Amino acid sequence: MKKIFLIIRREYLVRVRKKSFIIMTFLGPILMASLMIVPIWLAQNSDKESRLGIVDESGLFAGKFRDSENMKVTFLSPDLEAEKLKFAQSGLDVLVYIPRTELNVPEKALLYSEKQPSLNVKSYVQDNMKREVEAMKLAASNIDPDILKSVKTKIEVTTIKLGEDGGEQKTFTEVSMALGFIGGILIYFFIFLFGSQVMRGVIEEKTNRIVEVIVSSVRPFQLLMGKIVGVALVGLTQFLLWVVLTLGIVTVFQLSFSDTLSMAAADGGLSDPGKLVQTEIAAPVADEMNQGVAQVFEVIGSVNWVVMIFSFLFYFLGGYLLYSALFAAIGSAVDNETDTQQFMLPITVPLILAIVMAQSVVENPEGPMAFWLSIIPLTSPIIMMIRIPFGVPFFDLALSMGLLVAGFIGAVWLAGKIYRTGILMYGKKVTYGELFKWLRQS
Amino acid sequence: MSIIFKAENVTKAFANHLALDKVNVEVPEGSIFGLLGPNGAGKTTLIRIINQITAPDSGTVYLDGRPLHRDDVYSIGYLPEERGLYKKMKVGEQALYLAQLKGLSHHEALVRLREWFTRFEIQGWWNRKVEELSKGMQQKVQFIVTVVHRPRLLIFDEPFSGFDPINVNLLKEEILRLKAEGSTILFSTHNMASVEELCDHIVLINKAQTILHGSVHDIKQAYKSNTFEADLLGFSGGEQDLPLEGIELLSFSRANGIASVRARLAPGQSPNQLLRSLMPLGQVQGFREIIPSMNDIFIRRVNEDKARI
Numbered sequence: 001m002k003k004i005f006l007i008i009r010r011e012y013l014v015r016v017r018k019k020s021f022i023i024m025t026f027l028g029p030i031l032m033a034s035l036m037i038v039p040i041w042l043a044q045n046s047d048k049e050s051r052l053g054i055v056d057e058s059g060l061f062a063g064k065f066r067d068s069e070n071m072k073v074t075f076l077s078p079d080l081e082a083e084k085l086k087f088a089q090s091g092l093d094v095l096v097y098i099p100r101t102e103l104n105v106p107e108k109a110l111l112y113s114e115k116q117p118s119l120n121v122k123s124y125v126q127d128n129m130k131r132e133v134e135a136m137k138l139a140a141s142n143i144d145p146d147i148l149k150s151v152k153t154k155i156e157v158t159t160i161k162l163g164e165d166g167g168e169q170k171t172f173t174e175v176s177m178a179l180g181f182i183g184g185i186l187i188y189f190f191i192f193l194f195g196s197q198v199m200r201g202v203i204e205e206k207t208n209r210i211v212e213v214i215v216s217s218v219r220p221f222q223l224l225m226g227k228i229v230g231v232a233l234v235g236l237t238q239f240l241l242w243v244v245l246t247l248g249i250v251t252v253f254q255l256s257f258s259d260t261l262s263m264a265a266a267d268g269g270l271s272d273p274g275k276l277v278q279t280e281i282a283a284p285v286a287d288e289m290n291q292g293v294a295q296v297f298e299v300i301g302s303v304n305w306v307v308m309i310f311s312f313l314f315y316f317l318g319g320y321l322l323y324s325a326l327f328a329a330i331g332s333a334v335d336n337e338t339d340t341q342q343f344m345l346p347i348t349v350p351l352i353l354a355i356v357m358a359q360s361v362v363e364n365p366e367g368p369m370a371f372w373l374s375i376i377p378l379t380s381p382i383i384m385m386i387r388i389p390f391g392v393p394f395f396d397l398a399l400s401m402g403l404l405v406a407g408f409i410g411a412v413w414l415a416g417k418i419y420r421t422g423i424l425m426y427g428k429k430v431t432y433g434e435l436f437k438w439l440r441q442s
Numbered sequence: 443m444s445i446i447f448k449a450e451n452v453t454k455a456f457a458n459h460l461a462l463d464k465v466n467v468e469v470p471e472g473s474i475f476g477l478l479g480p481n482g483a484g485k486t487t488l489i490r491i492i493n494q495i496t497a498p499d500s501g502t503v504y505l506d507g508r509p510l511h512r513d514d515v516y517s518i519g520y521l522p523e524e525r526g527l528y529k530k531m532k533v534g535e536q537a538l539y540l541a542q543l544k545g546l547s548h549h550e551a552l553v554r555l556r557e558w559f560t561r562f563e564i565q566g567w568w569n570r571k572v573e574e575l576s577k578g579m580q581q582k583v584q585f586i587v588t589v590v591h592r593p594r595l596l597i598f599d600e601p602f603s604g605f606d607p608i609n610v611n612l613l614k615e616e617i618l619r620l621k622a623e624g625s626t627i628l629f630s631t632h633n634m635a636s637v638e639e640l641c642d643h644i645v646l647i648n649k650a651q652t653i654l655h656g657s658v659h660d661i662k663q664a665y666k667s668n669t670f671e672a673d674l675l676g677f678s679g680g681e682q683d684l685p686l687e688g689i690e691l692l693s694f695s696r697a698n699g700i701a702s703v704r705a706r707l708a709p710g711q712s713p714n715q716l717l718r719s720l721m722p723l724g725q726v727q728g729f730r731e732i733i734p735s736m737n738d739i740f741i742r743r744v745n746e747d748k749a750r751i
Binding site: 003006007010014204205208209210212213214215216217218220424426437438440 | 457490493494495515518520522524525526527528529530531539540542543544584587588
């Protein structure tokens with residue numbers, strides 16, 4: 001046991017000290033945090049004031065465009081050509097031209113500017129015109145806006161899972177899908193990333209010719225397990241650091257920008273504030289957004305996080321152990337990384353199959369394909385992770401976990417046999433037939 | 443002299459061939475023991491069995507009279523033919539790791555490694571990465587990690603291959619020093635000159651079987667053919683002028699005014715008889731028995747063995 005600890009320690013320290021590990025550790029959270037922060041930051045920074053000059057040929061909109069925080073509106077003369085000539089000196093950012101039409105109300109506008117106008121400007125013009133035109137049309141048809149408002153209906157469909165104990169729980173299909181996908185893809189990614197690290201480690205020991213020195217001190221199996229466990233700890237460390245650092249960066253960002261953020265949140269969302277002027281028609285939108293925020297909290301509450309995290313760790317470790325043992329066996333059978341291709345196929349096929357099938361599993365998480373793929377140990381780490389947020393019968397889960405444990409014990413046992421013959425073979429192109437002989441003879 | 447290592451009827455077969463076929467070897471304690479044989483004879487397989495890297499199919503291997511046990515790896519130091527180090531690791535850290543794998547505590551390993559690094563005058567390498575060292579430097583480090591845990595039995599597989607002459611010499615000195623300190627050294631090599639120079643005992647394995655086993659002195663005595671050679675100064679005659687009186691002449695040659703006569707004595711004939719018959723012909727400058735070299739014995743035995751399938 002002391003030796004296996006020494007091996008684990010070496011495998012762990014060597015990898016954790018590598019530059020690539022340190023770079024990945026910091027780059028990952030920065031990328032993830034920026035995925036969360038950049039859209040908010042962009043939204044905040046687009047608050048730059050825009051000055052609009054409006055050429056309204058019909059005269060219907062005079063005074064109807066409401067100034068907002070970052071939109072300053074000036075009504076110009078209805079002579080477009082003259083205003084165009086003056087535009088350069090006027091200090092305006094955008095010239096809005098609303099042409100007179102044959103119909104009673106104009107329904108289009110042209111924006112002239114030196115730079116491409118922002119989406120905010122476009123939607124500001126759109127919203128204001130829409131509101132006014134709609135009001136005009138309602139007035140023309142003698143419809144009271146209050147009646148219209150009361151007619152608007154929103155149908156809410158809530159899915160509720162009936163528990164065996166009679167308990168009820170609201171479910172959110174989209175969220176379940178997203179969580180399942182993220183979990184499954186993370187496991188897929190980790191298996192490939194760290195499984196191939198184990199393989200490269202084995203090949204390195206072979207090409208460095210140090211392996212025979214080491215197996216004269218420890219059993220090949222100890223070396224194999226030490227390496228697999230060491231790399232697993234590297235993976236967990238990296239994952240943990242990513243989570244902690246990402247949360248850290250986001251928190252720091254939130255603290256330093258808390259006022260602007262809370263303002264945006266009070267507006268009911270983080271989208272452009274120009275759209276959220278409190279008007280009768282815009283009001284339901286804001287309502288929906290507030291509802292959305294509440295829903296997010298409800299969703300977060302509805303997910304059984306203990307089960308999610310526990311099963312993620314279980315399937316991550318189980319899948320990783322199974323595959324990394326196979327990766328190690330491949331590494332031991334070849335002399336360099338380019339020779340691994342022929343043996344990689346049988347390992348990558350089930351993993352890729354699992355990812356390809358993920359979509360149809362999500363569509364029918366109770367179907368026979370979902371069942372079988374989540375039972376077979378080669379695909380279960382990914383597919384079961386996708387199924388779990390939808391709720392999996394206890395029997396399926398127990399069977400899948402049991403088979404995964406059996407699967408990785410079997411894989412480690414098989415890999416151990418190939419490994420202890422393979423690591424001492426040099427300069428020989430190994431075939432599948434040869435691997436089979438190694439399995440039989442030892 | 444007690445026997446430190448013994449292999450009894452050891453057999454090991456691989457998928458396609460028999461590597462060892464009822465091999466018997468006894469290594470006396472404190473000796474330098476040569477494990478000889480042509481390529482593919484099964485030497486490396488036997489060495490791997492001693493190191494418990496592979497297990498024999500049948501037969502038993504003893505260390506100190508007891509069947510080999512897992513903990514015996516701590517009493518064995520092994521320098522494999524295919525050897526190397528982690529290239530990206532620092533020398534000191536790596537040596538510590540390997541020494542600890544051989545059962546030394548961290549502290550003990552550190553103290554002993556410092557000693558060895560001082561002896562080889564390589565203290566400055568401690569924090570350098572292995573890949574920064576030259577091949578010869580790496581070999582020194584490799585040697586240190588093989589012996590640092592003071593193994594009682596040392597196994598060197600082709601130790602001189604890849605070493606430059608200076609390091610070969612260093613290695614020989616260290617081998618002799620380790621022997622003087624009581625270690626037993628088993629080494630496998632094709633270099634017959636080093637066998638003559640260092641080995642006390644040998645075993646010759648060919649095609650998975652032991653074909654010669656014993657002390658170097660005894661084997662040489664057994665393979666000598668009662669051949670003697672004399673150098674004569676001042677003899678101007680030819681081959682036909684030699685009064686050999688029934689002694690079989692093997693060769694006659696002349697170089698730099700000295701005639702060399704090589705003759706084989708039949709049973710019952712004595713070297714004095716040959717010497718007496720030559721003395722009247724000129725001044726005898728040298729007279730010696732021709733003892734076969736290990737190289738000759740090796741080639742002769744392996745060729746004789748070719749008949750066996």
